[in-house]
Amino acid sequence: MEKIARQSLLTTLSSYLGVVIGYFNVLWLLPYVLDPGQIGLYRTIQDMALLLVPVAQLGLGNGITRFFPLAADSKNSFLTFSLALAFLGFVLVSLIFWLFKQTIIDAFAANAPEVINFLWVVVFILLFSVLNSILDSVCRSFVKVAVPSFFREVVNRLLASILVGVYFFGWIDFEQMIGGMSLVYLISLVGITVYVKRLGLFQLDWNFGRIPQPIKTDFLKYSLITLLGTTGSMLIMKIDSLMVSSMIGLDANAIYTIAFSIAIVIELPKRAISQVAMPLVADHFANNDLPAIQKLYKEIATHQFLICLLLFLGIWSNIDSLYHFVPNKAIYEAGKWVVLWIGLSKLVDILFSINSEIIVFSKYYIFNITATFIMSIAVIGFNLLLIPQYGIEGAAFASFLAMLLYNVIKYLHIKIRMDFDPFSWDIGKLFVLGCVVYIAQFYLFGEFEKGIVDILVRSAFITISYLAGIYGLRIAFQSQQQLIKKIKKLRS
Template sequence: MGIVLRQSASNVVITYFGFGIGAINAMFLYTTFLSKTNYGIVSFLLSAANILMPIMALGAHNSLIRFFAYCKSEEQRERFMSFMLWLPLLLIIPICCVGYVFYDEIASLLAKKPEARHYMWLIAVIGFCMAYFEIFYAWVKVHMKSVFGNLISEVLVRILVTLMLIAVHLGVMRQEMFIYCLAAAYALQLLAMMAYAFKIRMPKLTLLLPDNAKEVLTYSMFIIVSGSVATLLLDFDKVMIPFYTKWDDNAVYSLAIFIATVIAVPSRAMLQIIYPITARLMSEQKMDEVDDLYKKSAITLQVFGGLIMLGIFLNIHQMYLIIPGNYAGGTMAVFLIGLSKFYDVILGNNNAIILNTKYYRWALFLGVLTVFVMIGLNMLLIPLYYINGSALATLITVFMYNSVKLYFVVRKLGLYPFTINTLKSFGIISVTFLAFYFWEFPFHPILNIALKSILITVVYVFANYKFSISSEINAVIDQSLSKLKLR
């Protein structure tokens, strides 16, 4: 876990820095400088592009991580990595051709309300940029160089969005032009990642197929479903909401999702490096080490995720008091989506384990079933409860999907992520929540949030350290205290 903790620590700092910029954008700049309608349209476009991304990538980003460790010679690596660059074009070219020929029909189908129909072509452009960005990101991950790639991933677009929103405020850019410029921001992100990937390893392009091309292609086709399910669970609700209610509600819901997604930041940071390590260990059949990594990643992420979740849940009412505009209608959605994200977090590298076994095809059936369940629940619950109905649909779907995947890993592989410390951690989280939820300082919301967060952190960290919930976290704390000469 040494390299995991070192690179994860850097990734956590970078990811939270990026989320800090994103928080300013989502909670203050978007809500102040864009109308709710345009904010809702932006959320719709980005969610639709994110759903299209796994299809356009054709699973190449996952295949690159899965099969790179099997390439033993330099020639095999060159042929394999060239194949990964050409492979997505098998779907990108047909998708773009169909989109061009039937643009009006597709635009009318996707955007029931006319305000957004002339923006629909941006979905394909942004989806393309996202797809190849993920491929080049995987390119650097397999060389264990995730930190700078994470900087590009988490920070660059958010800074560009900040500058563009300021330009809107200053009157330099119209709100409509801002929407178009989003595509340029994602294109710049792609070019930056491509340049860094080529600096790490410049490809020698060839049309020669790798020896395992059939296996890689089969895996890639199946992985589209798995990747699509993950994005659909997070983004499809933001595509469906405008079909049943106003663009404004989509803006409120998008902000709620952004706040809840912060819970998963430690997971995103750590899994950047854990995924390729899991792939290598499983390719070498070192299942005892996989099991150890599984348990350590699950409890470590539960501790980190639990702290972030408490910070959000216990301060959410004060947070909405300082956000411009009337966005407090998303409070319940924050709780529901937050719980779904926490369930994702506590499973550690569960997904990486499934995708690196011979059972990965099993994800096809489960993924398709999950998508149908999610769509059905959204169609049922959004008309009844609006954005809270969509959030509830997401929670139910994620709970079902993750529970089945957990059962599969336990039953088929004999790997189990939970220990007695898992129960202890749940106890600490529950007691902390009950102790602080009904307690508010009679101060300005910002001061209230700061004081309450400090108290929550002190109590929570002390309890986790005292009960030795995560040996990895305790080791880091002991090391820090030694450096400060407090131990």
């Protein structure tokens, strides 16, 4: 866990610096500069591109992590081969995208016709994101995740702020601003490329014959199968936004975007931990060290739920004060209940720990086909059923139901096939503690005037009460002892 903790800490710091910038962008800058329809278009174009990334990537990200240790003797050829395949995947997906262009136009023509004029931006964002994801996997294979995370979480958001600012001062028009989103992803790609080159992680080697044929064959088979799993996860994250735009309109998606962005902070520690855990899970499976995987599974479940539950409590307890600072809050606070359901869906995903990573790197990885098929049908079906009746709240509740179903299916598969289980008494203690802390702050500070004082007082009470409860209930006791020893060492 020490190796995970060090890299996760650096990655989490980048994530939360990115959160500060992202919150400024989403909760103030965008609502101040853009009208709801423009915000909805801004989000829809990006989500459409990012939804296609796992497909165009052909599942190679997980394949690189799994097979890199086996291809260490031909790593340059192997990684060059991966980049070439990813570019081929981009070309194929782009062709399919344009072949079905009329279908896409028909889907958005009624409620969001503005999207149709910017489909070319989707293609450029897709290209830069696919190549970026491959280089990110290369860095992850060397357990070098902090700098790619910095580009992804901080640099991209800073550039987005600058782009919107340039539009605000009238130096470019709105169409140029939307087109400029592709430059944000290009600059990030150039930065990570320079980083990889400076570290000398690999050099381009087009002699693919250096890669042993069995490794090449298994790598391609594995990547194409896990493609479905990664596509499924992205589908849950992005399809709701696209369906809100096409079924309700861009203004509704703007409200949904603000709410979703508030809630997404909850899962940032999970992202950081997952990035570092993936190569370790792959190594443990390669060495057939199953007890180490079970230990990792349980420890990560407790630690990331501990952190993320505190974030959920802080966000939902302060939700009215958070919306208090949003320009034109009368429009956007209609998404308040979206925050709750998206937040709960993230907590569900966090609670089930690294179940996706375990399936992906196990010999049962083909199960991704079944899980993803069930989940894809469920998430689209739930949205079609709930959006017409409940609007954006229906889309958020659909995401919650789909995430719960998806994780329960994966949990049962891991439990039956490998007898791994992430749950412990600490999880139950955390659940009870979270309920007690929330109820206490609700009754103690319910009459406070909304604003910065309310946020500070309420957050301080939640944090102190929560940490005191963790200490008193001896949750994650070994980690507590290690932390206390380090503090004593520093003081001495």
